[in-house]
Amino acid sequence: MPVPRLTEVLAELDALWPPERAEQWDAVGTVCGDPDAEIDRVLFAVDPVQEIAEEAIRLGAQLVVTHHPLYLRGTTSVAASHFKGRVVHTLIKHDIALHVAHTNADTADPGVSDALAGALGLRVIGPLVPENGLGRICELDPPETLAAFATRAAERLPATAQGVRVAGDPDATVRRVAVSGGSGDSLFDAVRAAGVDAFLTADLRHHPASEAVQYSPLGLVDAAHWATEWPWCELAAAQLDEISDRRGWNLRVHVSKTVTDPWAAHHTSSSAHHTSPGAPN
Numbered sequence: 655m656p657v658p659r660l661t662e663v664l665a666e667l668d669a670l671w672p673p674e675r676a677e678q679w680d681a682v683g684t685v686c687g688d689p690d691a692e693i694d695r696v697l698f699a700v701d702p703v704q705e706i707a708e709e710a711i712r713l714g715a716q717l718v719v720t721h722h723p724l725y726l727r728g729t730t731s732v733a734a735s736h737f738k739g740r741v742v743h744t745l746i747k748h749d750i751a752l753h754v755a756h757t758n759a760d761t762a763d764p765g766v767s768d769a770l771a772g773a774l775g776l777r778v779i780g781p782l783v784p785e786n787g788l789g790r791i792c793e794l795d796p797p798e799t800l801a802a803f804a805t806r807a808a809e810r811l812p813a814t815a816q817g818v819r820v821a822g823d824p825d826a827t828v829r830r831v832a833v834s835g836g837s838g839d840s841l842f843d844a845v846r847a848a849g850v851d852a853f854l855t856a857d858l859r860h861h862p863a864s865e866a867v868q869y870s871p872l873g874l875v876d877a878a879h880w881a882t883e884w885p886w887c888e889l890a891a892a893q894l895d896e897i898s899d900r901r902g903w904n905l906r907v908h909v910s911k912t913v914t915d916p917w918a919a920h921h922t923s924s925s926a927h928h929t930s931p932g933a934p935n
């Protein structure tokens with residue numbers, strides 16, 4: 655079976671996640687790599703960090719595809735004295751290419767939020783923001799309580815130190831859910847307009863979250879950023895695997911199980927001096 659060249663693989667990846675669909679501020683595409691290099695192993699991961707570069711070496715991969723960009727703002731140096739430059743050096747020394755699909759994978763169909771919905775066993779009804787394809791509105795069948803939905807998220811997403819945080823009435827019924835992989839608090843207007851019972855995303859900050867639950871009885875489930883985007887790696891790997899089968903390529907895909915979420919520990923508060931509404935006193 656033929657081994658594809660990097661350019662052939664990238665042409666297929668660009669068809670899945672057209673780079674022109676990325677946000678203006680984003681930096682998607684190929685960070686390093688020889689277009690003529692032969693690719694027979696590909697590693698998918700969320701973050702282009704040193705641990706992932708080293709995993710690619712151990713695996714013998716010639717291509718790493720990550721969701722997050724290595725350089726979002728451009729650079730004038732890839733010196734190995736900087737941690738990002740070290741990643742570049744490690745990859746190039748081992749003839750490994752790096753390709754990024756970020757906001758173009760967020761807005762793709764299927765994309766990051768479809769993978770998140772799939773991991774949670776939710777039925778996707780449509781995009782949360784129809785104008786740009788971000789997020790998904792989903793249905794939970796049968797409905798369950800917010801507490802049960804949060805438990806589902808904690809059990810089905812990859813384990814992180816953070817786990818999931820919940821805002822809202824734990825006994826509220828959740829039928830319709832908005833989900834968005836990655837930082838989601840810029841989407842609250844769309845979430846309110848969608849009239850869902852709960853919103854599952856990551857990186858929710860105090861003020862947007864506080865205002866959202868004061869505004870309406872919306873349940874919030876906040877998971878680790880990495881955990882909400884990791885299911886996309888499995889989806890993306892399966893998509894490339896299917897393409898490889900169709901093209902008769904000798905190509906193997908792998909998904910990194912390395913947890914690159916930066917938060918490494920979680921301590922549940924134990925101070926008895928404050929109470930929250932609903933907490934036993």
Ligand SMILES: [Zn+2]
Nearest residue numbers: 836837879883
């Ligand atoms: Zn992200």
